[in-house]
Amino acid sequence: MGFLAPKLPPRFDVLMWYLNMRAERLKPLVKHWAEYGIGMPWGMYVLYWVKLAGYVAGGLAFIQLTPGIGSVTDIANWWWQPVVLQKAVLWTLGFEVLGLGCGFGPLTARFVPPVGGPLYFARPGTIRQPPWGGKLPLTGGDTRTWVDALLYVGLLFSIGYALLCPADYQCNGLNGPVHMLNPHLMIPIVVLIPLLGLRDKTVFLAARPEHFWFATAAMLLPFLDTVAVIKLLTVFIWLGAATSKLNRMFPFVIQVMLSNSPVMPRFLKRRLYRDFPDDVLPSGFTRLIAYAAAAVEFGAPLVLLLSSSSTVTTIAALVMIAFHLQILTAMPIGVPLEWNVFMLFSAAWLFLGHPDQYVITAQHPWCLGVFGLPVLLLIAWGNLRPDQVSFLLSMRYYAGNWSTSMWLFERSGIDKVNRHATHYGGFIKNQLKIIYGEQIAEWLAHKIQTFRLMHHHGRALFALLPRANRGHEDAVLVEGEVVAGSLLGWNFGDGHLHREQLIESLHRRCRFEPGELRVVLLEARPIDSDRQWYRLVDAATGQFEQGYVLVSDLVNLQPWEYAELPVHVIRASARRAG
Incomplete structure (x- = not known):
């Protein structure tokens, strides 16, 4: 097994294996997955870690281009500033809509080329899927046109332009004035994402609108409202994901994800199964992990939402940072790596960098309802009618309950x-x-x-x-x-x-x-x-x-x-x- 060679089972004859019926072909692969995961070579994992490093470096580069921001070596003195969160949101949105985040590379069955994104979204003639079958005016047809391509390029330009702008907009904070990106920069992005979505739901979902569109729209508000809304949104994301894990299917997800982890030892992987290799149903150990994960994803966010103690808030934020770090090391199929990095950054920025700003300190409390109610409705309806709502929009992340x-x-x-x-x-x-x-x-x-x-x-x-x-x-x-x-x-x-x-x-x-x-x-x-x-x-x-x-x-x-x-x-x- 080399750096670029897949992990085949020992003494495995591919020709003889292929002569079997499908169930017999898949049986040894199930047992192989239990110990080795998908079996990708180490080189594939290195590709993802290099890409992840590029994501972090790119985000830091755009932040460093902001006049007034200190050097990277002085990060402790500026990482909590408003523009850092704003540019982190915009950079991650651009990274995702370019196809470089979720859905990239070998762990999503994309090898040559490893990225889709602009190869499709900026190319007229490719397939697009308007929501509701194109029944809305100006959305009919299933072929991407120059208009669709230009809308997509316009979105990328709007994101890039905002990332290069200075934080020259002054707003009130709890302890005096703060400086942010001008809210006007967010208007083209907030408008273009739903316009693209009306023409093609694929681009819309690739932009992860349930998170980054809402967060970008929140940046149209004054600073205190922006922080309050994004805090509420982040907690709802965790609670929505936790709610979807309250089922008998989630332990299967734990098995599949941890068995694919390149850092988990094989003896622990075998413990995920009831009696490996003959009985590969989830073990008690696996169910314990599943229940603990759901409990953490329920409990810690509620503490972050309700706590007024800086010590308790710090502990809960560190728990959620550790939670997302564990997902990162597991290298889950679909590879939402950058999104998990953004989530652990959000936990730090929102709850460690601004622990004295609560949801109730919003300057205009009505904004909490305007942003919060649609999110709650999406979560509720998506759980009751998953045939009508994407698992992304209803935040049913990694629960094993997908179409x-x-x-x-x-x-x-x-x-x-x-x-x-x-x-x-x-x-x-x-x-x-x-x-x-x-x-x-x-x-x-x-x-x-x-x-x-x-x-x-x-x-x-x-x-x-x-x-x-x-x-x-x-x-x-x-x-x-x-x-x-x-x-x-x-x-x-x-x-x-x-x-x-x-x-x-x-x-x-x-x-x-x-x-x-x-x-x-x-x-x-x-x-x-x-x-x-x-x-x-x-x-x-x-x-x-x-x-x-x-x-x-x-x-x-x-x-x-x-x-x-x-x-x-x-x-x-x-x-x-x-």
């Missing part, structure tokens, strides 16, 4: 995509063949499927494959996240990007024959239900089956036992044949 999909292509269907759909690099196997050749590319492509199978909902997706296509063993199976990443230029766990709307857009370009592309769509579980609804769709003829599976069944199955899952069919048509 997902699996796409079944015939070889002729893959050929049509390659000929008629604008995309870079192709699906994961085509990208990996350039680096590793056919056999290793096949193995690594299966590791992406293994990631899905190890979550509870992966059992449902694979159990539904025979219902979607009786010849599924011979079809080309592609994870919906990989499809979105290749065709849309960005993917970060949101199944809303790769469901019927994308299927229809691809069919308009490729004109699939019946059976050439079939898709299993699985919705997230509502917080008040045990059901996860599914749909089976043929790209040429439409939906042909609908039903549900029960989470209580899913969480008791070994990953390779998915064929035993009870499936509850509500509606089916004759189009299932094929």
Whole structure:
């Protein structure tokens, strides 16, 4: 195993392994994941740490360009200034919308090239997905135009311009005047993000609007209001994420994430499983970690919101900093590394740098309702109706309860995509063949499927494959996240990007024959239900089956036992044949 070689199991014969049926191919990969994670070479992890260092260095560079800011060696005397938070928000927003943050690189099945972002968002002719199917005026169609590209470039320019501006706007603080960026600089950004979102929800979600759009909009307010609103928003992010973890699925996420950690020793990884290697359901140790994580994410933010003691506030802030540092070291799939760095910076800046500014010290208390109520409504509705709200907008981060999909292509269907759909690099196997050749590319492509199978909902997706296509063993199976990443230029766990709307857009370009592309769509579980609804769709003829599976069944199955899952069919048509 070298610096660029993947971590294959010992004495592993790729050719003999591939001759097995899918369940038998995936079983050893599940056990391999338990000890080695996705199996990426060390060079891939180094790439992420270099990128993370570039993110920190870039942010510091823009802050240093602000007149009046001291040198980096004097950081203790200026890190708490208002402009530092403002430029950190804007820099992180720009980093994300460029595709350099979440959704970047090998840990999101993006190898060649490792970034999507502007390759798609600034290129007319690529697929865009307007919300609500383009029913709103001036949003129809599914092809990116020059107008869309110019709006995107305009957003990047607005962010860049604000990052280069001085902090020449004086405002009242608790202890005298403070200097900030002029609020007028935020207006183009606050306007352009929703405009882009009305044309394409992919760009909108890539900008992480549930955090950075709200934070940028808060910077239109006076300083005391800005701090109060961003403090409230940060606490709501933690509480929303914690609420979504109150389920039986989160321990599976802990398993998958920690098993992929490059720093966790193998003997501890094995303890995450009930009786490794024969029983890989979550152990008591894993459930304890899951419950503790949810308790921390509930308790410490509430303390930060309500505490009037500087000592207690400091302890709670340090707890949340440690919480995000742990996520960083785990290198989770989707790699929200820069976002986690921003969160630990936010905890320090907001609660350690400004401990005497509380939410109630807002200069205009009405702003707390204007910003807070929409966030609370998104969290509540997203948990009750996850089919209608992105898991990002409802802050259901890393809880294991996401909308997902699996796409079944015939070889002729893959050929049509390659000929008629604008995309870079192709699906994961085509990208990996350039680096590793056919056999290793096949193995690594299966590791992406293994990631899905190890979550509870992966059992449902694979159990539904025979219902979607009786010849599924011979079809080309592609994870919906990989499809979105290749065709849309960005993917970060949101199944809303790769469901019927994308299927229809691809069919308009490729004109699939019946059976050439079939898709299993699985919705997230509502917080008040045990059901996860599914749909089976043929790209040429439409939906042909609908039903549900029960989470209580899913969480008791070994990953390779998915064929035993009870499936509850509500509606089916004759189009299932094929």
